[in-house]
Amino acid sequence: AQKITQTQPGMFVQEKEAVTLDCTYDTSDQSYGLFWYKQPSSGEMIFLIYQGSYDEQNATEGRYSLNFQKARKSANLVISASQLGDSAMYFCAMREGYSGAGSYQLTFGKGTKLSVIP
Amino acid sequence: DSGVTQTPKHLITATGQRVTLRCSPRSGDLSVYWYQQSLDQGLQFLIQYYNGEERAKGNILERFSAQQFPDLHSELNLSSLELGDSALYFCASSVDEATDSGNTIYFGEGSWLTVV
Numbered sequence: 001a002q003k004i005t006q007t008q009p010g011m012f013v014q015e016k017e018a019v020t021l022d023c024t025y026d027t028s029d030q031s032y033g034l035f036w037y038k039q040p041s042s043g044e045m046i047f048l049i050y051q052g053s054y055d056e057q058n059a060t061e062g063r064y065s066l067n068f069q070k071a072r073k074s075a076n077l078v079i080s081a082s083q084l085g086d087s088a089m090y091f092c093a094m095r096e097g098y099s100g101a102g103s104y105q106l107t108f109g110k111g112t113k114l115s116v117i118p
Numbered sequence: 119d120s121g122v123t124q125t126p127k128h129l130i131t132a133t134g135q136r137v138t139l140r141c142s143p144r145s146g147d148l149s150v151y152w153y154q155q156s157l158d159q160g161l162q163f164l165i166q167y168y169n170g171e172e173r174a175k176g177n178i179l180e181r182f183s184a185q186q187f188p189d190l191h192s193e194l195n196l197s198s199l200e201l202g203d204s205a206l207y208f209c210a211s212s213v214d215e216a217t218d219s220g221n222t223i224y225f226g227e228g229s230w231l232t233v234v
Contacts, residue, residue: 035223037225042227043206043227043228043230044120044225044226044227044228045208045210045225045228046120046225047120047222047223047224047225050222091161093161095223104149104151104166104212104223105151105163105166105174105176106151106153106163106210106223107163108160108161108162110160111160
């Protein structure tokens with residue numbers, strides 16, 4: 001079973017509108033972290049936002065917010081006021097468990113390609 | 119700028135050859151991770167080093183190896199290259215200490231490897 005599922009291979013949004021990118025995850029760990037990364041066509045992987053499993057508040061970073069619904073195991077990324085520069089691939093990723101100086105390897109979803117229309 | 123530096127940015131090599139990819143983590147980060155991104159496999163974790171020691175292994179082929187040096191930079195060695203090894207190879211780093219919340223994992227810009 002996939003640990004990270006992004007069901008939207010591609011999405012379009014009008015400039016200045018808000019958009020939600022879906023992400024569901026599967027883990028039996030109590031402690032885990034969820035990440036969103038942006039990958040423009042140039043290839044670099046840009047960290048956007050992080051949500052810890054014990055965080056009660058939804059994470060926000062500027063125009064990015066993470067809609068964390070723990071019971072549903074979903075961690076959707078909301079981008080407000082879309083800009084042309086937001087056109088990119090977006091990846092949801094999960095870090096499972098935490099054991100002090102343990103491994104923080106990430107499991108990635110397949111990504112969603114967002115296109116912002118002028 | 120994530121603070122993670124990878125070289126080279128682009129590399130074209132022939133099948134059967136060996137290449138070395140280099141990564142300098144962010145200042146203060148003890149852990150280095152290597153990931154491979156290919157069209158068919160997506161983003162896959164390869165291996166992690168923490169303060170010079172191997173910490174975790176993912177889907178890394180036996181033809182591939184890595185190490186982390188005392189100055190914390192890391193190298194990923196890919197040998198007997200095949201066409202299917204063509205991919206974008208990322209290095210990422212994190213602090214990875216007992217007091218760290220684990221919320222900072224930053225990636226370098228990647229090394230594009232093309233095997234012809």
